[in-house]
Amino acid sequence: MAATKSSASRAQMVHDSLRRDILSGTLQPGSPLRLQALAAKYEVSMSVVREALTRLVEHHLVALETNRGFRVVDVSxxxxxxxxxxxxxxxxxxxxxxxxxxxxxxxxxxxxxxxxxxxxxxxxxxxxxxxxxxxxxxxxxxxxxxxxxxxxxxxxxxxxxxxxxxxxxxxxxxxxxxxxxxxxxxxxxxxxxxxxxxxxxxxxxxxxxxxxxxxxxxxxxxxx
Known part of the structure; x- marks a missing residue:
């Protein structure tokens, strides 16, 4: 149970950090969000990064496309x-x-x-x-x-x-x-x-x- 809470806490941290970077423009519209690079940056597993990105997809700040992976949403x-x-x-x-x-x-x-x-x-x-x-x-x-x-x-x-x-x-x-x-x-x-x-x-x-x-x-x- 403790491990699960720790994983959830890490996913929340990654989610919050990425959300700030997207809303502030640090991550520009259309920018790719690569699991391996983000896992290394935040020192977490790729599954934790995927969980955070999936939540951002649900809130329409990140898009997931077949063969392209995750990216910041485009504007139109x-x-x-x-x-x-x-x-x-x-x-x-x-x-x-x-x-x-x-x-x-x-x-x-x-x-x-x-x-x-x-x-x-x-x-x-x-x-x-x-x-x-x-x-x-x-x-x-x-x-x-x-x-x-x-x-x-x-x-x-x-x-x-x-x-x-x-x-x-x-x-x-x-x-x-x-x-x-x-x-x-x-x-x-x-x-x-x-x-x-x-x-x-x-x-x-x-x-x-x-x-x-x-x-x-x-x-x-x-x-x-």
């Missing part, structure tokens, strides 16, 4: 559009259900997550978003839908959020005006959700996601 306009449409659909559904089902504890969780987000330094010295802010932003949006009562919905939504973060990291830092608009919308989302204004909160969340998609399309694929 079609994929980004699909991510955006599914995010609007699922995040909107999770928010609507949370507003209807969530109790005072959920309301407090949303307010607390937004407080952390609002007081977390947003940019590093080089102008890129801090890891802490990226995590706080994801946790705030996770909190919005956390009372939906559907573990599968939340799991799908978190996978989409990871894929969206992948594109956002590639695109770089939003211009100041857009960043301020996003920050203002996050505050308004918190206020509308905790006030249980379902229609207004849903419309703003849809606009929030669409704004990000439009910015990503422009900066990654040259679309206005």
């Amino acid at each position: 306009r079609a994929d980004l559009l699909e991510i955006s449409e599914l995010l609007k659909l699922l995040a909107g559904r999770a928010l609507e259900k949370s507003i209807r089902l969530g109790d005072l504890q959920w309301q407090g969780q949303v307010v607390s997550a937004h407080h952390v987000l609002e007081h977390t330094p947003r940019l590093d010295d080089d102008g890129t978003p801090t890891e802490e802010w990226v995590r706080a932003h994801a946790e705030f949006h996770d909190a919005l839908g956390s009372a939906c009562g559907s573990p599968r919905l939340l799991d799908y939504l978190r996978t989409l959020m990871s894929s969206s973060e992948f594109y956002q990291r590639l695109a770089g830092t939003p211009v100041a005006d857009m960043a301020e608009e996003v920050i203002a919308e996050d505050r308004e989302l918190m206020e509308l959700a905790t006030a249980r204004k379902t229609r207004e909160a849903g419309a703003l969340l849809d606009k929030h996601i669409q704004r990000s998609m439009d910015w990503l399309l422009e900066h990654l694929f040259g679309e206005d």
Whole structure:
């Protein structure tokens, strides 16, 4: 049993490290992920690396192709559009259900997550978003839908959020005006959700996601 736990712990370590490298752009889209090289780098067995990569495949950050093996997923306009449409659909559904089902504890969780987000330094010295802010932003949006009562919905939504973060990291830092608009919308989302204004909160969340998609399309694929 101890050996099993040790193997699981090592797989988690490799998974987390590779996920960071993919999301940060250290590992570029399409880059091959070779079992032997990764096993040597992390000083683990190839079976541990395979387990970590398989989990990343499940979260759509790594692809596995016959005769090509594992690689970082490629980016495409079609994929980004699909991510955006599914995010609007699922995040909107999770928010609507949370507003209807969530109790005072959920309301407090949303307010607390937004407080952390609002007081977390947003940019590093080089102008890129801090890891802490990226995590706080994801946790705030996770909190919005956390009372939906559907573990599968939340799991799908978190996978989409990871894929969206992948594109956002590639695109770089939003211009100041857009960043301020996003920050203002996050505050308004918190206020509308905790006030249980379902229609207004849903419309703003849809606009929030669409704004990000439009910015990503422009900066990654040259679309206005």
